Amino acid sequence: MRGSIFLIFGVFLLAATPAWSASCGNGPAGFEAWKQAFIAGSAQHGLKQRVVQRALKDVRYNPKVVRLDRNQKSFKLSFEQFYAKRVNNAMIRRGQKLGKTYGRIFKGIERKYGVPAPVILSIWGLETNYGSFSGNMPVLQSLATLAYDCRRARFFTNELVNALIIVQRRDMTPAEMKGAWAGEIGQTQFLASSYVKYAVDYDRNGRRDLIRSIPDVLASTANYLAKHGWRRGQGWAPGTANYKVLQKWNKAGVYVKAISVMAAKIGG
Known part of the structure; x- marks a missing residue:
């Protein structure tokens, strides 16, 4: 699968998500406060707060995801x-x-x-x-971690919002959403924004x-x-x-x- 090498390939970034008050961070200390602020502001993303509350209830900061994001290698093979x-x-x-x-x-x-x-x-x-093998990492945990992390918070906030849209429209439950470390979902590895835009029943x-x-x-x-x-x-x-x-x-x-x-x- 694409994993760390092909993180942004094959995805289509939707319009920038609305600004919101929660601050990004560079470690686990502020994650829970960030998550609660995100939940409180979920309506501005077109999300139902009760859906987001349930979906993110057990989501924790995952340092492994941040390490993988930091350690991406450029692709040099012929x-x-x-x-x-x-x-x-x-x-x-x-x-x-x-x-x-x-x-x-x-x-x-x-x-x-x-x-x-x-x-x-x-x-x-x-x-x-x-x-x-399409990945076995919890998508919402990966995306929440990367949305909180300061390196690419804007990009991954958009992906987190779209992943929650997938949950809200009942395509998948949070438990069913397992994928690659950066949130790619499914057998051809769509990021959540592409899933929302192009997935068909x-x-x-x-x-x-x-x-x-x-x-x-x-x-x-x-x-x-x-x-x-x-x-x-x-x-x-x-x-x-x-x-x-x-x-x-x-x-x-x-x-x-x-x-x-x-x-x-x-x-x-």
């Missing part, structure tokens, strides 16, 4: 090194098999969004090895669930690309308009090229 590290023939074969297993769903998704199965399969494989069960519902995962990934300008019926090789769309999924050049090459191989 494409060849990256591709060899992340992709192998077994992944390609598994992608092809999953394309057949969910063939009917993929056909419906392509009809609706214009995004072909190999591209979605490539992203699914690269992000979480087709859902094998493709299986029509009344919830947008990018952790357990494969139809929702695949369709939401296609919706993200479609909303960013994917051109139906066109290729995705470097230099194409669709390749530029993939660059909006992830800003790392080696990652985007890996999506493109892997998708071509899955498609045969």
Whole structure:
């Protein structure tokens, strides 16, 4: 999964959240006061205070999240090194098999969004090895910790608000929201702001669930690309308009090229 390397890739930051009175901090001492101030001011974010109170009741400052945020390393691998590290023939074969297993769903998704199965399969494989591991850290705890931390408080306050919107609209409970250390959620690793904006209830069960519902995962990934300008019926090789769309999924050049090459191989 993206984890610390690909923290801000593949996300869409919503408009800046309203100003509020709580102060950020650089250690655990002020976290509880910050949390209570956030809860008290939740209405200005369009949130119901009782929902936020329940959701954040047991949330504590997590020093591990701050350490991971501080220790991100720049990504220096060449494409060849990256591709060899992340992709192998077994992944390609598994992608092809999953394309057949969910063939009917993929056909419906392509009809609706214009995004072909190999591209979605490539992203699914690269992000979480087709859902094998999408993270096990409590999303609200991670985001609250990072929203309180002064380094990127504005960015992560926005993500925390969006994660609480997910809870408020009953897509997931706080306990169900487990993900990567920086709050990425689901089998293709959406940050909460992207989840709110692009997740779809493709299986029509009344919830947008990018952790357990494969139809929702695949369709939401296609919706993200479609909303960013994917051109139906066109290729995705470097230099194409669709390749530029993939660059909006992830800003790392080696990652985007890996999506493109892997998708071509899955498609045969």
